[in-house]
Amino acid sequence: xxxxxxxxxxxxxxxxxxxxxxxxxxxxxxxxxxxxxxxxxxxxxxxxxxxxxxxxxxxxxxxxxxxxxxxxxxxxxxxxxxxxxxxxxxxxxxxxxxxxxxxxxxxxxxxxxxxxxxxxxxxxxxxxxxxxxxxxxxxxxxxxxxxxxxxxxxxxxxxxxxxxxxxxxxxxxxxxxxxxxxxxxxxxxxxxxxxxxxxxxxxxxxxxxxxxxxxxxxxxxxxxxxxxxxxxxxxxxxxxxxxxxxxxxxxxxxxxxxxxxxxxxxxxxxxxxxxxxxxxxxxxxxxxxxxxxxxxxxxxxxxxxxxxxxxxxxxxxxxxxxxxxxxxxxxxxxxxxxxxxxxxxxxxxxxxxxxxxxxxxxxxxxxxxxxxxxxxxxxxxxxxxxxxxxxxxxxxxxxxxxxxxxxxxxxxxxxxxxxxxxxxxxxxxxxxxxxxxxxxxxxxxxxxxxxxxxxxxxxxxxxxxxxxxxxxxxxxxxxxxxxxxxxxxxx
Numbered sequence: 001x002x003x004x005x006x007x008x009x010x011x012x013x014x015x016x017x018x019x020x021x022x023x024x025x026x027x028x029x030x031x032x033x034x035x036x037x038x039x040x041x042x043x044x045x046x047x048x049x050x051x052x053x054x055x056x057x058x059x060x061x062x063x064x065x066x067x068x069x070x071x072x073x074x075x076x077x078x079x080x081x082x083x084x085x086x087x088x089x090x091x092x093x094x095x096x097x098x099x100x101x102x103x104x105x106x107x108x109x110x111x112x113x114x115x116x117x118x119x120x121x122x123x124x125x126x127x128x129x130x131x132x133x134x135x136x137x138x139x140x141x142x143x144x145x146x147x148x149x150x151x152x153x154x155x156x157x158x159x160x161x162x163x164x165x166x167x168x169x170x171x172x173x174x175x176x177x178x179x180x181x182x183x184x185x186x187x188x189x190x191x192x193x194x195x196x197x198x199x200x201x202x203x204x205x206x207x208x209x210x211x212x213x214x215x216x217x218x219x220x221x222x223x224x225x226x227x228x229x230x231x232x233x234x235x236x237x238x239x240x241x242x243x244x245x246x247x248x249x250x251x252x253x254x255x256x257x258x259x260x261x262x263x264x265x266x267x268x269x270x271x272x273x274x275x276x277x278x279x280x281x282x283x284x285x286x287x288x289x290x291x292x293x294x295x296x297x298x299x300x301x302x303x304x305x306x307x308x309x310x311x312x313x314x315x316x317x318x319x320x321x322x323x324x325x326x327x328x329x330x331x332x333x334x335x336x337x338x339x340x341x342x343x344x345x346x347x348x349x350x351x352x353x354x355x356x357x358x359x360x361x362x363x364x365x366x367x368x369x370x371x372x373x374x375x376x377x378x379x380x381x382x383x384x385x386x387x388x389x390x391x392x393x394x395x396x397x398x399x400x401x402x403x404x405x406x407x408x409x410x411x412x413x414x415x416x417x418x419x420x421x422x423x424x425x426x427x428x429x430x431x432x433x434x435x436x437x438x439x440x441x442x443x444x445x446x447x448x449x450x451x452x453x454x455x456x457x458x459x460x461x462x463x464x465x466x467x468x469x470x471x472x473x474x475x476x477x478x479x480x481x482x483x484x485x486x487x488x489x490x491x
Contacts, residue, residue: 001019001020001068001069001070001071001439001441002017002018002019002020002025002064002065002068002069002070003017003018003019003020003069003070003071003072003073003432003435003436003439004016004017004018004057004060004069004071004072004073004225004432004435005018005072005073005074005075005425005427005428005429005430005431005432005433005435006053006072006073006074006075006076006156006159006234006428006431007074007075007076007237007240007425007426007427007428007431008049008074008075008076008077008155008156008159008237008427009076009077009237009258009259009427010034010044010077010096010097010098010259011031011032011034011259012029012030012031012032012052013029013030013032013049013052013053013056014027014028014029014425014428015027015028015029015030015053015056015057015060015428016060016425016428016429016431016432017060017061017064018429018432020436020441022423022433022451022452024423024425024429025064026060026061026062026063026064027060027425027428028056028059028060029056030051030052030053030055030056032044032045032048032049032051032052033048034096035093038101040099040100040101040338040339040347041095041099041100041101042095042096042097042098042099042100042338043093043094043095043096043099044080044093044094044096044155045090045093045094046082046090046093046094046155046158047090049155049158049159050158050159050162053159053162053163054162054219054222054223057223057224057225058222058223058224061223061224061225066223066224066225066226067225067226069225069226069229070229070230070435070439071229071230071231071232071435071436071438071439072163072215072229072230072231072232072431072435073208073231073232073234073240073430073431073432073433073434073435073438074156074159074160074234074235074240074427074431075156075234075235075236075237075239075240075241075244075426075427075428075430075431076154076155076156076157076159076173076234076235076236076237076240076427077096077097077155077156077237078097078154078155078173078176078236078237078238079096079097079129079130079131079154079176079177080094080095080096080097080131080154080155081094081095081131081134081135081138081152082094082152082153082154082155082157082158083138083145083148083149083151083152083153084149084150084151084152084153085148085149085150086148086150088150088151088161090158091145091148091149092138092142092145094155094158095134095137095138096129097129097260097295098129098259098260098295098296098338099128099129099134100128100129100338100339100347101128101134101137102128102133102134102136102137103128103347103348104137105126105133105134105136105137105140106126106127106128106133106347108136109125109126109132109133109136109178109194110125110126113194115276118178118191119272119276121181121188121190121191122178122179122180122181122182122188122191123175123181123182123183123270123272123280123281124175124178124182124276124279124280124281125276125345126178127341127345128339128341128347129295129341130176130177130178131152131154131176131177131178131179132177132178132179132191132194132195133178135152135195135196135197136195136196139195139196146196149197149201150201151167151201151202151203152197152201152202152203153167153169153203154169154173154174154177154236156173156234156236157169157173157203157234160212160231160233160234162219163213163215163216163219163231164212164213164214164215164216164231165213165216166204166212166213166231167203167204168203168204168205168206168212168213168233169202169203169204169205169206169233170205170206170207170208170210170233170234170235170236170284171185171205171206171207171208171282172208172235172236172239172240172281172282172283172284173234173235173236173239174187174205174282175236175279175280175281175282176236176279176281178191179191179192179195179202180205180282182270182280182281182282182288183270185205185282186205187199187202187205206232206233207233207284207286208232208233208234208235208239208240208243208284208285208286208434208445209232209233209284209285209286209434209437209438209445210232210233210438211230211231211232211438211439212231212232212233213230213231214227214228214229214230214231215227215228215229215231230435230438230439231435232434232435232437232438233434234431234434235284235427235430235431235434236281236284237256237258237426237427238254238256238262238264238291238293238427239264239281239282239283239284239289239430240284240426240427240428240430240431240434241254241256241264241397241398241426241427241430242254242264242266242283242284242289242430243284243285243430243433243434243445243448243449244397244421244423244425244426244427244428244429244430244431244433244453245395245396245397245421245424245426245430245453246395246421246449246450246452246453247264247266247395248266248283248284248285248287248445248446248449249266249268249285249287249446250266250267250268250269250287251265251266251267251390252265252266252395253265253266253391253393253394253395254266254394254395254396254397255377255394255395255396255397255398255401255410255418256297256396256397256398256426257297257298257373257396257397257398257399257400257401257406258297258298258398258399258400258426259296259297259298259299260293260294260295260296260297260299261293261294261296261297261298261373261376261377261398261400262291262292262293262294263291263292263377263380263381263384263394264289264290264291265289265290265291265384265389265391266283266285266287266288266289267283267287267288267289267290268287268288269287269288270288271288271290271387273290273383273387274387275343275383277292277342277343277345277380277383278290278291278292278342278343278380278383278384279291279292279293279342284430284434284445285444285445285446286444286445290384290387290389291342292342292343292377292379292380292381292383292384293341293342293380294335294340294341294342294373294376294377294380295336295337295338295339295340295341296335296336296337296338296351296373297335297373297376297377297398297400298373298398298399298400299337300333300335300337300351300369300372300373301314301366301369301370301373301400302314303337303351304365304366304369305317305366308365309362309366314403315403317362317363317366318363318366318370318403318405318406320361320362320363321363321366321367321370321405325363325367326367326408326409326412326465326468326469327412327465327468327469327471327472328468329364329367329368329371329472330355330357330360330364331353331354331355331356331360331364331365331367331368332353332354332355332368332371332372332472332475332476332479333351333352333353333354333365333368333369333371333372334349334350334351334352334354334372334376334479334480334483335351335369335372335373335376336349336350336351336352336480337350337351340376342379342380342383343379343380343383344379344480346484346487348487348488348490348491349480349483349484349487350487350490352479352483353365353368354479355368370403370405370406370409371409371413371469371472372476373400374406374409374410374413374414375413375472375473375476375477377410377413377414378413378414378473379477381414391416392416392417393416393417393418393419394414394416394417394418394419395418395419395420395421395455396410396418396419396420397420397421397424397426398426401420401424402424407420407459408459409469410459411459411460411461412461412462412465412466412469413469413473414461415461415466415469415470416461417458417459417460417461418458418459419455419457419458420455420456420457420458420459421453421454421455421456422453422454422455422456423452423453423454424456433445433448433449433452434448436448
């Protein structure tokens with residue numbers, strides 16, 4: 001049997017072909033464009049996701065027997081507003097997770113509806129990237145399009161709809177819409193009323209490992225797979241990545257260094273951060289998790305190298321950052337290129353270098369970016385610790401985790417061992433694992449993780465370096481509060 005894992009990312013769709021032993025047999029990546037029609041806006045054409053899957057799967061199966069594909073599972077970028085009309089046609093480009101146009105709607109929800117009420121209804125407060133504020137924005141700014149809405153979906157759910165014809169969503173992804181009663185795993189009627197939509201416009205809810213349907217005959221023929229292939233609910237990208245790194249059950253932790261950055265803490269019990277600095281979401285294993293999310297992580301390094309230093313050789317830019325320089329950099333970087341979510345929730349925040357002098361070098365700037373992202377993740381790490389959550393070790397995944405230097409920085413900024421798993425394919429591998437559970441190969445997600453996930457290497461923190469970073473982090477924490485009022489004035 002074969003299983004297809006889909007990682008529907010922000011810049012590309014990555015497809016994995018996995019056998020029943022968990023071995024990755026092939027992979028294909030299909031890139032697609034992002035639209036930035038105004039500063040702080042970010043959107044994408046759902047048709048591009050469909051094209052990526054419909055063209056990518058046949059490529060993935062070249063040289064393999066497509067008839068052996070038993071199941072498909074997707075992990076996808078969260079929060080994006082995908083709206084369909086009564087004919088299931090896309091009404092407008094999807095408004096993405098890193099879009100910042102909804103400041104007014106976020107203020108309304110957190111202020112007039114109140115954070116307390118939102119937390120009671122959904123276990124979370126409003127953030128600019130969440131789906132509910134986008135619905136309110138559309139209602140106010142695109143009333144004609146708003147009237148056409150027959151179905152509201154999330155990005156990977158649109159792909160599942162293309163495959164099966166079923167309007168579906170899993171609990172982990174739905175948790176980030178601010179429309180789900182996370183504790184009781186059902187749509188919040190009161191939140192739907194606040195947003196002016198009905199439950200009939202929402203997709204049917206599933207656990208991530210539950211089968212939502214089989215592949216439509218005409219789609220199966222086009223892809224070269226059997227119409228009996230099962231499609232599972234899948235998960236939001238961070239929950240899927242956590243499954244792929246074995247962070248399931250109680251007390252696991254995973255850091256994802258992709259376009260965005262997250263710290264993900266799994267639990268078998270429902271719980272909410274009293275200050276709502278961390279998100280309280282359902283997990284793909286049937287439990288729950290707390291998560292801190294920063295909007296720009298590895299994308300900060302990509303921006304610096306691509307746009308400022310004019311190079312694609314990221315590894316070469318890190319060569320001059322030797323061990324004695326770690327924890328001794330005089331330059332700091334606030335990684336808020338798209339505003340920020342956890343834990344500061346400030347759409348006005350901006351990327352900032354501070355501390356530069358005439359002897360500041362190119363590599364100092366690169367080091368400041370790598371350290372700034374790690375410091376920002378630690379901000380959420382500290383919130384979790386303040387709740388009494390013990391985090392003795394963490395897994396790490398995502399494109400940024402491929403840098404040995406960045407892994408060293410993270411282990412010492414956090415002061416805990418950092419584990420890299422053998423099969424580091426994040427959401428796509430987690431999606432394939434969920435499909436295995438849906439197809440009955442494993443009884444539970446925990447069983448799949450126990451059987452398939454193996455630690456390949458561990459970075460241990462160095463006490464002396466950890467101490468140096470402790471001092472640097474104390475300074476880093478002072479920079480944003482000093483700049484906060486200025487950021488608001490610069491908008």
